[in-house]
Amino acid sequence: MGTRWLLVAVLAIPSLAGAQDRAANGARGRAPTPPEITEEGTFYTVVSGDTLSEIAERLQISVDDLVLLNDGLNPDRLSVGQRLRVGSGRRRVEHRVVPGDTLARLAMRYRVTIPELRRWNPRMRGDAIREGRDLIVFTPLPASLSRSVGNANTGHLEHARQLPLHHPALFVRAPAHAYGTDETVSWLVDAIATVHREMPGTPRLEVHDLSREEGGPLMGHHSHTSGRDADVAYYRPNCNEPCTFRTIGPSDIDAPRQWALFRQWLEADRVEAIFVDYRLQRALYEQAVSEGVDRHLLNRWFQYPREEGNRYGIIRHHPRHANHFHVRFRCHDSDEECR
């Protein structure tokens, strides 16, 4: 007898809950409307009887994220007709802080503002961000299909993209070795195309090896396995179109164009390293100084004027880079296995 009663009680719970729900909906007299999707994001309009936790559950988003997405939202005081942002129209990223990260750099990298970063990460104090901590960012930058897996020396590449083979600003020497992540290809092409467009008379620039379509070991290289590395010729004054790989000295580099190329990647915080023969760095450094780049940035971006053996600086010496430079782009935030 006891067992049977228990069974009835258990069975009764769901239907009772359902009945209460129906009664509540009846009392409200108005069913929730579906969220409205716009370019600025996805929005939901509050109806009578809504609570934030119900909305969150219904739309499968966390209450915490709802609070982060809606500046000034008080979770206990929703009003009927209030418009809530329930999807950002942006991508949610958890950025793990690494040495060298600052709010300004993260804002630049994710195309957001510093006040936004502060709002999304309310526990952050001042400008200090602690290494190893995960920061929440809603970035307007798209995710990509390509995946860079592992590190540059032992990794591989999935869903690679190939450099455009007929582009007015660049010359691709080996199409079979011209694969990278979506970001590598677009960052490389966009920057070279910008120099070409903004500085009339710019010759095409030879791009040699990136990675193979599947990544992995590439003959003649230690890295280039994961779609984030590229070997590219230097701009020289009067090079016969296109500018190809050729060993050059300090007076042979076209510093204004070369710096115009590097500056785009450095300012957008897209590169981990640019290997440039030590003897060629001074001309680029002086170009940067003449354009008014501030001392902190010079210090972080250039190995020069430190000595050749000092490994500091994004633009730094590596043997055998007198006839081309090597650029390694950062892991994209959607590449979780990229090292």
Ligand SMILES: [Zn+2]
């Ligand atoms: Zn290389």
